[in-house]
Amino acid sequence: MSKTTTPVELEKVVIRFAGDSGDGMQLTGSQFTFTSAMLGNDLATFPDFPAEIRAPQGTVEGVSGFQVQIGKVDIYTPGDRADVLVAMNPAALKSNLNWVREGGNIILDIDYFEDRNLKKAGYETNPIDDGSLDDYKIIEAPITSLTKTALAGIELDNKSIIRCKNMFALGMMYWLFDRTSDETIKFLEAKFRKKPVLIEANKKALNAGYNYARTIRAIASNYVIPPASIEAGTYRHISGNQATAWGLLAAAEKVGRKLFYGSYPITPASDILHELTRYKNLGVITLQAEDEIAAVCSSIGASYAGQLGVTASAGPGIALKGEAIGLAVMAEIPLIVIDVQRGGPSTGLPTKTEQADLNLALYGRNSDSPCIVIAPSTPANCFDYIYEAVRLTVEHMTPVMFLSDGYLANGSQPWKFPKTAELADITAPVFKENGQEFQPYLRDPEKQSRYWVTPGMPGLEHRIGGLEKEEVTGNVSYDPQNHQKMIDIRQEKVDLVANFIPGQDIIGDESGELLVIGWGSTYGSILSAVKELRKEGHKIGMAHINYINPLPKNMSSIFANYNNLLVCELNAGQMAGYLRTKFPEFKYHQLNKVQGLPFTITEIKERINSII
C-alpha cells in the first residue's frame, strides 16, 4: 500500500468545488487558487453562486460552486468542463454533473448520500448505485465523519466542527495536485487570529484530508501541474471588481483629485464599494446613497465640485440613473458610470453573467445623448480600462460608461501589476486665462471639451444646468440653430475621442477565412477557440473590442480583410446590431447566448466551423 508513485504531470486541469452555500466553497476554491498562483501556475476562476444567501440546505437552489483552471500553459478561461468535481452533497452533484467531462473524477462526501439529502436534491435513487455515474471515476469519501473524528477532543460545538469539512476537502485536493498547505495555514492563522481554537480545528481538518487522500490513493497517483512560463515580474491575485476599484485609485492619484464613489448596493457591483471604502486614507470618499439616482447625482455633484465622480451599479440601477447621466452629458463634466452587467431584463438573474446592457450604455438616455463606452475583457484588465475611462472622462469632459460583467467582476487571475509611474498621464482641462475672458462653454479645439472650472475658484463664477446651453456663454438658450449646433458638438466631442485611443488589435491572422469579433468577458473563450482552430490550420483572426464608442478608427479596414465576420456575445445580438449601423457594408454572422453563463470554447469552435 505504501509504495510511492510518481506524480503524473498535467498541462492544465479544471477543478470545480460545489456544496451548499453555507459550506464555504468560495473560500475553499479561492484558497486552492491562491496556493496555485503562488506555485507559479497560470489560472482563471469562475465563482457560480445562487442569488439566495442561504437557500434551504441540501437543495439544488442552494448550491454554490467555484471553478478554477490551473496550468503550466497560458490559461484564458476557467475551462469548459471540470476534470475534478468535489461535491459536498447530492444537490451539489446534481447541479454540477453537467460541468464534469466524461471520465472525470468526482469526489463525493458520502456521508450526505443518504435518503434525506438524496430526497432534498430530488434524487429518487442513489446515483452512486444506480449506474448514472458510470462514466466518471467516483471517489467516495466520508468527509464529514472523518472531519468529526479528526477534530474529536477539540473544544468546539458540533456545528462548528462540521463547518471545517471544507478544509478536509481542500486538504484532499492539495495532496491530489501536489500542493503545500502552507499558504492556507497562513491564511487561517490570520483569519482566526482572535479565535485560536478555530485555527487549530481548521488546520487539523486540512491535514486530515491531505493524509486521507495520500493513504487511500483513491486516484492511482497524484498530479503535478508545473509552473507556467509567464512573464517575469511581481504578481498578485486579483478579481475584476478589485481591479476596477484599484484602477480608480490609481487614476485619481494620477489626476490629483479625490475619488468620490456614490453607490447603492447591488449584485454584482457591491464589492467595488466594499473595496473602495477601505481606502479613505487615499482620499477616497464613498457614499452609500439612498438609491441609485442619489448615487449618480452625488457623483455628479462631486465632479462639478472638482473631484472624480464615479458611480456603479448593475443593469436595473443603470436604468434608474439614465436621466442623471444625461445631465452630465449636458453639463459636460466628468463622470464614470460602471455597469457590472448581469442577466436581465428587470431583476433577471442577479448572480449570473450577461452582456445585454450594451444598448443601455450606448442609447439609454433621452434624446441624442452620446457617451463614451468602454469594456474591459479580463478580470485584471479592468484595472487598465477603468484607468482609461478616467483618462477619457477627465480629458474630454463627458461621461464614460464602463461595461464590466458578473463573470469579470467575480472571476480572478494572477496579475503582473504596474508601477503607477508607468501609467499614462491624465491632465485635467484647467482654464488658463492667457488674456481670454472666461466663458463656461469655451472649448479645447482638438477635443471640443470645455474647461473644468469648479466652485471656489475666484472670479470664474458661472451657472450650468440641464437646460440647453448657448454656445460659448452657457446661458440658457431655446434658439433652434443653437440647439442643432450643441447637439452636433456633443456628438463631435465623443467622436473626436477616436483620435486619442489606440487602434484595434488583431490576434491571430490579419486576414483570412474569418474574423471573430467579441467584446467584454468573452475574451478568454474566444481566444482559446481561435488558438485551437488556428492550430488545426484555419486562417482566423480575432478582434476583441474594448473601445466601443467611439470605435477605433481602423475598425472597418480590419473587417475588409476577412471573408467572414462573426460577432460572439452573451446577448441577443446588440454588438452585431451596433456594427451594422456603423458599418452596414459588411455582413455579420452571429453567435449569441443568454443562459447566464459564459461561452464554452466548444460552442465558439462549432459556430466558426459552421461558417468556414
Add this chain to the structure above:
Amino acid sequence: MSDQIIDTPPKLTKKDFSSDQMVRWCPGCGDYAILSAIQNALPQIPEKKEDFVFISGIGCAARFPYYMNTYGFHTIHGRAPAVATGVKLSNPKLNVWEITGDGDALAIGGNHFIHAIRRNVDINILLFNNEIYGLTKGQYSPTSRIGLITKSTPMGGIERPFSAGELALAAGGTFFARTIDTNPKLMTQIFVDSSQHRGTALIEILQNCVIFNDKAHGAVTNKENKDDFQLHLTHGEPMLFGTDRQKGLRLSGFKLEVITIGENGITEDDVLVHDAHEKDSTLHNMLIRMSPPYFPMALGIIRTVEDRTYDELVELQYQQSLEQASFSTVDELLQSGNTWEVK
C-alpha cells in the same frame, strides 16, 4: 510690521450677487422677493463670493441659480439634495444652498430630501412652498390642501398634504425655520442665521403663486389679520402674537392652546417661552402643525439644535484612516499583502 498692508477683501453688496440674466418669473411671483432677500443676505455672511454655490432641481423655483452671480447648478427634478451632498463632501469649505419647491422636494425628490436631512449634511435648503405645480401649469402638489381644485383635481384634491417641517423633524432635522415671501426682513435674517447653522438647515418659505394658487397663504399674509395669524418665534422669548401682543400660547395637557393675557387672570408668565435648542422635537412639531383659523402660523426659527454633521464625520474618518494606514500611495497598496515574484 506697521507698514504691512493687510489685504481686506472688498465689502460685497447685493449687486455683486445679481447675474446679468433677465429674471423670468411671472409678474407678482413671490420668488422675486425671495431672490432679493437672498441677495441681501449673502453680503452679511462671512464667506468668499466664490465659495457660495446654489444647486436646484426643477420647477419655477429651480431657475433661481441663473439669477445669482455665484456658482450655480440647475440639475434635474428632485435630485438637488443628492447633487448638493456630493458637492459639499467633495469640497467642505463651500457654502451650499439648495433651492427647491414643494413638488421638487416632497414629491419626486422626497427620498433625497429626507436622507439629506437624516445625514445632516451641512447645506441650506430653501423650500419655496406655494402648494401647487407652477411650471407644469397648475396641478396639485404634495402640500396642496384637501379640496383644492386644480387642473388634475377638477373635483377637488383628495390627498392629505405633507407638512414639510414635520417631515424634516421626523427625519432627524436639526434646523427648521419658516418664513413668508411678504416679509423680506424676516427672510433675510433667517437666511443669514441658517447659514450659520452646522448641518442641514431647512427653511420653508410660504410663497405665493399668483397664477395657479393665488393667496394660498392669504389667511396668514392678509394685512388685516396677519398679526393674529403670525407667531414670530424668537429663542428665549415668550410666544406672543396679536395686534397688541396680548395673545399667547400655552400647553393644556398634550395640546397647545391660545390664551389672552388679562383674561381669567392670565399673565405673560403663563405663556410658553420658545426654546429652539430643545433636542426633543415634540413641542417643535406642535408649533409646526399650527395653522389658521384656530392658531397662528409659526414663523421664524422653530428648531436649531447642534449635532455632528455628515461632512464633519467624513473628515473625521479620513483623519482616523490616515493614522491607521500602513501605506499612503497606490504603489504601496499594489505591493501590499500577498504578492509573488516570477523570475
